[in-house]
Amino acid sequence: MSPLFMSLLLIATLGYFAWSVRRRWKLLRIGQPEPRFDQLGHRFGLVLRFAFGQARMPRYRWSGIAHILVFSGFLVLLLRSLILWGRGYDADFNFWLFGPDQPLGAVYALLKDTFVLLVLLGVAILLYFRLIKRERRLTLNAEALLILGIIAVMMIADVTYDAARMTRSGEFHRIEFAGYTLSSMMTAWPSSLLAGVEHAGFWTHSALVLIFLNILPYSKHFHIITAMPNVFFADLTPHGRLNPIAEIEDKVEREETLGVAVIDDLSWKSLLDLYTCTECGRCSDVCPATHTGKRLSPKHLTIDLRDHLYTRQQEAMGLTNGQRLEPVPLVSEDLIHPETLWACTSCRACEEECPVLISYVDKIVDLRRHVTMEQSEFPEQLQQAFQGIERTGNPWSYPPEDRLAWAEGLNIPEMSSEPEVEYLFWVGCAPSFDERAKRVTRATAQLLQQAGITFAVLGIEEMCTGDAARRAGNEFLFQMMAQQNIETLSEYNVRKIITTCPHCYNTLKHEYPDFGGNFEVIHHTELLRDLVRQGILKPQHRAEITMTYHDSCYLGRYNDNYDAPREILSAIPGIKLVEPAQTRDRGMCCGAGGAQMFKEDEPGDERVNLSRTDQLLTVLNNQPQTTSTAIASACPFCMRMLTDGLASKEREEVQQLDVAEVLWKAVNGNDKT
Amino acid sequence: MSRILIFAEQRDGQIHPATSQLIAAAKTLDPSAERHLVVIGDDLDQTKATLAAHDVTRVLTIESPDLKRYHPRGYAQALTTAIEQVEPKLTLLPATFMGRDLAPRVAVRAKAALATDCTALRYEGEALIVERPAYMGKVIATVALATDRSSIVSIRPNTFAPDQPTGANAAIEPLDVTLELGSLQNTACESTSSGEKDLADADIVVSGGRSLKSEENFKILYELAHVLDAAVGASRAACDAGYQPHSQQVGLTGKTVTPRLYMAFGIDGAIQHLAGMRGSKCIVAINTKKEAPIFGVAQYGCVADLFVMAPLLTEEFKQVLAR
Numbered sequence: 001m002s003p004l005f006m007s008l009l010l011i012a013t014l015g016y017f018a019w020s021v022r023r024r025w026k027l028l029r030i031g032q033p034e035p036r037f038d039q040l041g042h043r044f045g046l047v048l049r050f051a052f053g054q055a056r057m058p059r060y061r062w063s064g065i066a067h068i069l070v071f072s073g074f075l076v077l078l079l080r081s082l083i084l085w086g087r088g089y090d091a092d093f094n095f096w097l098f099g100p101d102q103p104l105g106a107v108y109a110l111l112k113d114t115f116v117l118l119v120l121l122g123v124a125i126l127l128y129f130r131l132i133k134r135e136r137r138l139t140l141n142a143e144a145l146l147i148l149g150i151i152a153v154m155m156i157a158d159v160t161y162d163a164a165r166m167t168r169s170g171e172f173h174r175i176e177f178a179g180y181t182l183s184s185m186m187t188a189w190p191s192s193l194l195a196g197v198e199h200a201g202f203w204t205h206s207a208l209v210l211i212f213l214n215i216l217p218y219s220k221h222f223h224i225i226t227a228m229p230n231v232f233f234a235d236l237t238p239h240g241r242l243n244p245i246a247e248i249e250d251k252v253e254r255e256e257t258l259g260v261a262v263i264d265d266l267s268w269k270s271l272l273d274l275y276t277c278t279e280c281g282r283c284s285d286v287c288p289a290t291h292t293g294k295r296l297s298p299k300h301l302t303i304d305l306r307d308h309l310y311t312r313q314q315e316a317m318g319l320t321n322g323q324r325l326e327p328v329p330l331v332s333e334d335l336i337h338p339e340t341l342w343a344c345t346s347c348r349a350c351e352e353e354c355p356v357l358i359s360y361v362d363k364i365v366d367l368r369r370h371v372t373m374e375q376s377e378f379p380e381q382l383q384q385a386f387q388g389i390e391r392t393g394n395p396w397s398y399p400p401e402d403r404l405a406w407a408e409g410l411n412i413p414e415m416s417s418e419p420e421v422e423y424l425f426w427v428g429c430a431p432s433f434d435e436r437a438k439r440v441t442r443a444t445a446q447l448l449q450q451a452g453i454t455f456a457v458l459g460i461e462e463m464c465t466g467d468a469a470r471r472a473g474n475e476f477l478f479q480m481m482a483q484q485n486i487e488t489l490s491e492y493n494v495r496k497i498i499t500t501c502p503h504c505y506n507t508l509k510h511e512y513p514d515f516g517g518n519f520e521v522i523h524h525t526e527l528l529r530d531l532v533r534q535g536i537l538k539p540q541h542r543a544e545i546t547m548t549y550h551d552s553c554y555l556g557r558y559n560d561n562y563d564a565p566r567e568i569l570s571a572i573p574g575i576k577l578v579e580p581a582q583t584r585d586r587g588m589c590c591g592a593g594g595a596q597m598f599k600e601d602e603p604g605d606e607r608v609n610l611s612r613t614d615q616l617l618t619v620l621n622n623q624p625q626t627t628s629t630a631i632a633s634a635c636p637f638c639m640r641m642l643t644d645g646l647a648s649k650e651r652e653e654v655q656q657l658d659v660a661e662v663l664w665k666a667v668n669g670n671d672k673t
Numbered sequence: 674m675s676r677i678l679i680f681a682e683q684r685d686g687q688i689h690p691a692t693s694q695l696i697a698a699a700k701t702l703d704p705s706a707e708r709h710l711v712v713i714g715d716d717l718d719q720t721k722a723t724l725a726a727h728d729v730t731r732v733l734t735i736e737s738p739d740l741k742r743y744h745p746r747g748y749a750q751a752l753t754t755a756i757e758q759v760e761p762k763l764t765l766l767p768a769t770f771m772g773r774d775l776a777p778r779v780a781v782r783a784k785a786a787l788a789t790d791c792t793a794l795r796y797e798g799e800a801l802i803v804e805r806p807a808y809m810g811k812v813i814a815t816v817a818l819a820t821d822r823s824s825i826v827s828i829r830p831n832t833f834a835p836d837q838p839t840g841a842n843a844a845i846e847p848l849d850v851t852l853e854l855g856s857l858q859n860t861a862c863e864s865t866s867s868g869e870k871d872l873a874d875a876d877i878v879v880s881g882g883r884s885l886k887s888e889e890n891f892k893i894l895y896e897l898a899h900v901l902d903a904a905v906g907a908s909r910a911a912c913d914a915g916y917q918p919h920s921q922q923v924g925l926t927g928k929t930v931t932p933r934l935y936m937a938f939g940i941d942g943a944i945q946h947l948a949g950m951r952g953s954k955c956i957v958a959i960n961t962k963k964e965a966p967i968f969g970v971a972q973y974g975c976v977a978d979l980f981v982m983a984p985l986l987t988e989e990f991k992q993v994l995a996r
Binding site: 381384385388391392395396397398430433434435436437598599600607640643644647648 | 808811883909910913914925926929941942943944945947948951966969
């Protein structure tokens, strides 16, 4: 076409793009080191599954399909763009193999035209969600429309170019069916017009791709470049594990920052997360805090951090090795509002949803770590819980000697007198002290006794695992508890632990290994499920009851245990198990996670637990009102939240039961524990 | 003869009840020592006369418009001046909010040995030995104060029975102090109390839950509270429902109270609530639900309708207490 013009175009656009990317690269390098080059096979697998496979896209069906169409179209048309750039130099350039008369060329032409139309369809769907249906999770902005517009124009230009070229040369290729169809309209056009249209189509496509490329580093569409590395470098450790602050005491002595205070305290991978956010809003759509009108919206948290990061671009360019940016605190009323920070329930719904595996909970906890440990700026209500954990080993400050009060009359052995047992029953604080949860503890312990499982408890030697303290940013206190508990557990040479509390479960299983505590940790629903399967526990008494099961985040999303509780309930004759609309990995948090149990909700429209109770009541309300109804759960925190929720909604005729209690009644025919 | 200086806390001319307890403490510790009172404030004519009626050597007064309300720096300078003047072996303060703030400031200025929030004190030879509860009373630390300097001790209120005024007429002596208040100013003092008894101070708390069903119905608890000179508390559910302001909430995320008597009306006793009142000396629970967890911590429980019980109790207490 015009080698000179094509060369100028390529040099200018690719040059500018290289300049932009170099700046972003430099900005990324202000992040702290984080090793992410292990398990390469696993990492490539993630790229195949989440990037090329678009595995999470269809969780939102139509926009997911639309994205898959556009994404696939991009992959297909990448070759086309290269060919067109080549044709800038040689009008018949076809990469030697892709000429219209060659077999590969024919296949490609068919594929390309098919995807041109599919991409247009995808763009139409995406525009529909922005302009007509106006999904709440999306923020309508000019950039999105510009990008969608560019994509659409590129597709149309491509086909127009083909049509004009075919008409002008008289060489029609039916296999380029889109261009061929369009060309039928052009037969009567004068050749000068055809030449103009051909050129316009050609240059529009060739140039728009390059302009598009140059918009990317400055927009949310940067994900087109960063998504694959972001998925590749994802955190491969268990979902429920937070990164420990290593050598925390030494850090304090050296006066180093604990947690994240300023933007360049984040790791380079966290900064890459920020680059990669596409503002699809799925995270906020499922966030319990956003849902109940709190200040936190994970999408906006990411955007706010990114906007701040980008304002530091110029400053970052001037840094030499080892230099840091001028410190600007991230947590402040202008940037990340404290209410945003403290509204998170650590439920991981956002992380389960993000198509490009961006993490949120670790960032929020890192920000909390700084304000909690270095500034003492945490919700004052948490002070009570911290103090209780530190002084009495439980957040409610019960005397430690009351830890075994639940076991009255049950003949529960303690490790100190019977260390030769198969399991350690890790009771946990709420199940030891909360009157309601104590009944669950009793039911579980007696079911284990009936099944002939040998177990013992730590009694007065057991202390809070530190889960809530850790998630409130008090890593000091958490590590203190972890060390003490691991010491105790190691003294008794504990191998297998069973617990009814998903928070203890997660911490013991995924976080204690970082401190040298390696145990096989089993949730009571898992062991009870096995005992029912093996026929050792026989749920023989009918229960005429309609029941819905509320998923605990720390059991479900954190540990992929969705089925054990359901299998137990389903094994009980008479129980009709119904699922709420928000269930399993989409189940909404009860509102207690992430230390929320020990504080009040941040300001908003509604408490999370009331909102969740409503969701669960909705499915029960839709059932015929002939049987009694119940909400089952498998976590003492959820139980507390839902029980309060039912009381507030004045729906106390709906029972709130732990799976173990339901099983106890089905096995024994009474609920006397 | 050794001297003990006693800080007499007052606000708006009202002498804090801990003051007479400190006088008693001084008498118990060393009956032979001179007892000097110091009172700091403004416009204290009435106050110092009341103080002078106690069995003390003299009452020092430091008055200035700048000291009308508590000022950390001003009060510290004033009390330090008094210590320099009196040269006591021991200075006693109450471990109130004011005393807790003031004692360490003065200790540094006067280069004195300091022990705070003590529940017992005695001499063993020359050494002053005090006891301090720690870890929420789980352990008692016994501390010996250095003998080469004067001592400052703050004493937990209600540890000693109050000293009764003898009608004596101790000397009242004004003391001049040069104040350097710096940029710190006390410009306003707003009281958030509604005229009702404050939860944190109350000996008796009458508390209600969701079952009260309305703000209006809380009236029956206020009536009982008035008869008992009690404060009214509420569960989180009751506060959420708007029956009471959140400032009245008792629990882990509300106020922690440890009154002599806690009466829970229609409160089930979720663990979050129990965490805020479990330390009460005596808990009485009235609830229609027999299995309510509150009965697990209550010394006295009554499975009954609170709307019947509360008015009955109000009437009965009126009779018994003749109020």
